[in-house]
Every structure is written in C-alpha cells, then in structure tokens.
Amino acid sequence: MREFNYQRAQDVAGALALLDDEPEARFLGGGTNLVDLMKLGVERPARLLDVRGLPFNRIEVTEDGRLRIGATVTNSDLAVHPEVRRCYPALPQTVLAGVSGQLRNMATVGGNLLQRTRCGYFADVTKPCNKRVPGSGCPAVEGEHRNHAILGASEHCVATHPSDMGVALTAFDAVVSYETAGGPGELPLADFYMPVGDSPHRETALPPGALITGVTLPPTPVAARSRYRKVRERASYAFAIGSVAAALDVRDGVVGDVRLAFGAVASRPWRAREAERVLTGAPADLESFAAAAVAELAAARPLPHNAYKVPLMRDLVVAVLTELTEESDR
Structure with missing residues (x-):
C-alpha cells in the first residue's frame, strides 16, 4: 500500500x-x-x-414531503429508520441483503453509490483493465465473465455495478446532491452513472472534486408497496448475480403504477423503463409480468458464460411482482 x-x-x-x-x-x-x-x-x-464528521448524518422529511438522506448516514441507520421503512420498504431491504452487520455499521450512503466494480480483472493490478488503465483492454470479454453484464455493456467493459442500495434508489427516482468549490449541484441518479461506451474509467457524472452531501427521494406513493429480491451464489452475504427492486400499485386487477430496477446486470443500476411501459395499464397477472420482463431483456447481449442471467431476471421479475400483487389483494 x-x-x-x-x-x-x-x-x-x-x-x-x-x-x-x-x-x-x-x-x-x-x-x-x-x-x-x-x-x-x-x-x-x-x-x-475523512468526511464522517461533516453534518450529513441525518435522515429527515422536508416540508414538501421528500425524504433527504445524508451522505454519511450509515447503512445500519438507514435500514432501521421508521420513515424509510414505512415509505420505501425496498430500500432497507437492499441494505439488509447487502453485507454483514459489521460492514453496515461502517459503510455510508455516499460511499455506497461510489463503489467500484467487483470485477476480478479490475482488482488485479497485474492484469489489463480499461477501468484502471484506459486503453489496456478488457480481458473479461474472453475470460471470466459469469457474473458480468448482459445490458448496456460494450467491448471496452462488461463489469457490473455492485450496489444493492443503488437499485432501489434508481427505482424511486433518487436525486444526488453534491458540493463543489463552485457551489452546490444535483444529479438525478438516472444520470449519475455514465454509460460504459469507450470510456469505462469515467464512472459518474460528478464534477471533479465534488463531495456528495446527500440523496433525496421524492414522494412516491407506490414505493410504500415495494420489495427488493436478490439472487446470490451463497446464503451468507455476497454480491448479487441478479436483483430486482419493484414497486407495484394494482387497482381492480390492473397495474396502475409500477417501478422496476435491476441490479448486477449492467455497469450501473438498470431502470427497467420498457418493462414499466408494458406493465402500466396491463392486467396484473403472470402473463403480463413475463411479457414486461421479456420486453426489457430484449436488449440483453449476454456473453457465452452469463446467458443464464436472462431467464434468471425474467423469473425474478415475475416472482417479485406476483408477491406484491398477492399482498395488495389481502
């Protein structure tokens, strides 16, 4: 070191x-x-x-009903906050599905969003990696890529973003606040992460030298009926091989509102907007759920050893939406 x-x-x-x-x-x-x-x-x-002493460790509801989460709020505090659990239950579920209790006590919201990829080639400085050394190549394309991206990747990088929390925040239209020497700024989480393209070393749209100060969630009634489901290779804490954050509002058997985001399938949390479009106004049944998942995954471009993620994500979407529908019928 x-x-x-x-x-x-x-x-x-x-x-x-x-x-x-x-x-x-x-x-x-x-x-x-x-x-x-x-x-x-x-x-x-x-x-x-060390920025942990800065005044960004609070969770508060603003006058206009938004929920503001400070950047240095720990994952543990986020997971047990009553307003978070009441209004956005999928969010604390991402935290509890993510890591051990010891890590939750240390990890912060701002740091979670800035996690680097867990690709083995990225972590091994003896190997080429376009994220570490732009232009050096992406050996994962021809090498070990079983847990890598099926959506939004490029020949320059096929790694996935590791955040669980970011998946739910993406589904709920979170906005990231930051400070720079030139003043404050905001970025919708949908624009926070850069597309891979030919410059995978540029991971976020934050200005140089920016300090994340918090994340704000808009009032989203459908989010109160939400769930996060994560598939991993072992029962103890591990990074996802596929995950879904979903929120669903069903009225008279028809989908009135829906939010969907995928994790562990792209270089950033993936907002499933095509699936949302297909589902809105459709019957809340297995056929509609499957059709929405298939529509979203039509853009998938799996590699030889990660094609299993396509049916995995389809089945995961159907399972989570079915559970939410059954809950709304009770």
Missing part, C-alpha cells in the same frame, strides 16, 4: 479546498470499499480526507 496522509475534514469548504490542493487525495467515508482497493494497489491516494 502506498503511504498516505490522513486528515479529518472540519467543514465542507475546508474539505473541498484540501482536495483542490491535493489532486491525489480522496474523500473517506466508511472506507469499506476504498481501503480494500488501497490494499490491492488499485487505489493509491496520497491523502485521505
């Missing part, structure tokens, strides 16, 4: 100034991803700026 300086940020302006003075510095939240990558030599910051 490269030697580095450690400093605690006292205020936002000071943190931004320190990062501006030291281009190789990085903000540190819980460190559950960044520190691991430093140990591997993937990340090599000259300085860590």
Whole structure:
C-alpha cells in the first residue's frame, strides 16, 4: 500500500479546498470499499480526507414531503429508520441483503453509490483493465465473465455495478446532491452513472472534486408497496448475480403504477423503463409480468458464460411482482 496522509475534514469548504490542493487525495467515508482497493494497489491516494464528521448524518422529511438522506448516514441507520421503512420498504431491504452487520455499521450512503466494480480483472493490478488503465483492454470479454453484464455493456467493459442500495434508489427516482468549490449541484441518479461506451474509467457524472452531501427521494406513493429480491451464489452475504427492486400499485386487477430496477446486470443500476411501459395499464397477472420482463431483456447481449442471467431476471421479475400483487389483494 502506498503511504498516505490522513486528515479529518472540519467543514465542507475546508474539505473541498484540501482536495483542490491535493489532486491525489480522496474523500473517506466508511472506507469499506476504498481501503480494500488501497490494499490491492488499485487505489493509491496520497491523502485521505475523512468526511464522517461533516453534518450529513441525518435522515429527515422536508416540508414538501421528500425524504433527504445524508451522505454519511450509515447503512445500519438507514435500514432501521421508521420513515424509510414505512415509505420505501425496498430500500432497507437492499441494505439488509447487502453485507454483514459489521460492514453496515461502517459503510455510508455516499460511499455506497461510489463503489467500484467487483470485477476480478479490475482488482488485479497485474492484469489489463480499461477501468484502471484506459486503453489496456478488457480481458473479461474472453475470460471470466459469469457474473458480468448482459445490458448496456460494450467491448471496452462488461463489469457490473455492485450496489444493492443503488437499485432501489434508481427505482424511486433518487436525486444526488453534491458540493463543489463552485457551489452546490444535483444529479438525478438516472444520470449519475455514465454509460460504459469507450470510456469505462469515467464512472459518474460528478464534477471533479465534488463531495456528495446527500440523496433525496421524492414522494412516491407506490414505493410504500415495494420489495427488493436478490439472487446470490451463497446464503451468507455476497454480491448479487441478479436483483430486482419493484414497486407495484394494482387497482381492480390492473397495474396502475409500477417501478422496476435491476441490479448486477449492467455497469450501473438498470431502470427497467420498457418493462414499466408494458406493465402500466396491463392486467396484473403472470402473463403480463413475463411479457414486461421479456420486453426489457430484449436488449440483453449476454456473453457465452452469463446467458443464464436472462431467464434468471425474467423469473425474478415475475416472482417479485406476483408477491406484491398477492399482498395488495389481502
């Protein structure tokens, strides 16, 4: 590991100034991803700026009914917050499905969104990787890609985004707030992650030197009837090989409103807008659910060893939507 300086940020302006003075510095939240990558030599910051003391550790309801979640709120605090559990139940389910209790106590909301890919080639500095070294190649295309992307990938990168939390936040139209030396800004989560294209090393649309301050969820009545389902290769905590965040409102047997997002199938949480379009106004039954999943997955371009994800995601969508429909009938 490269030697580095450690400093605690006292205020936002000071943190931004320190990062501006030291281009190789990085903000540190819980460190559950960044520190691991430093140990591997993937990340090599000259300085860590600890932002956990900044005033972003609250969850509050705004006057207009939005839910604001501070960037340094821990995953544990998010999972047990009564307003989050009442209005967006799929969100705490993503946290509880994600990691161990020890990691939840450390990991932060802002850091969760900035997780790097879990691709083995990315984590191995002896191998080429376009995310680490642009233009060096993507050996996963011809190599080990069983858990990699089937949607939105390119010849330059087929890795997936590891966040569980980001899947539910994407389904619920979350907005990311940040601060820069030039002032505050916002990015809808739908625009937060960059398409892979030919520049997979550019992962987010955050301006250089930006500090995430929070995530805001709009009032979304359908989100109160939501669920997150994750498929993984072992019962203990592990990264998903496929996941779905879904919210469903059924009226007189017809889908009135629906939200769907997929995880572990693309380089970013994947909003299933085509599936939502097909479902809205359709009968709430197995045939409609399957047709919506098939419509969304028509864009899938699986590799030789991850084609299993297409039927897996289809069946997962049908199962989750069926469970939500049965709950609404009670």
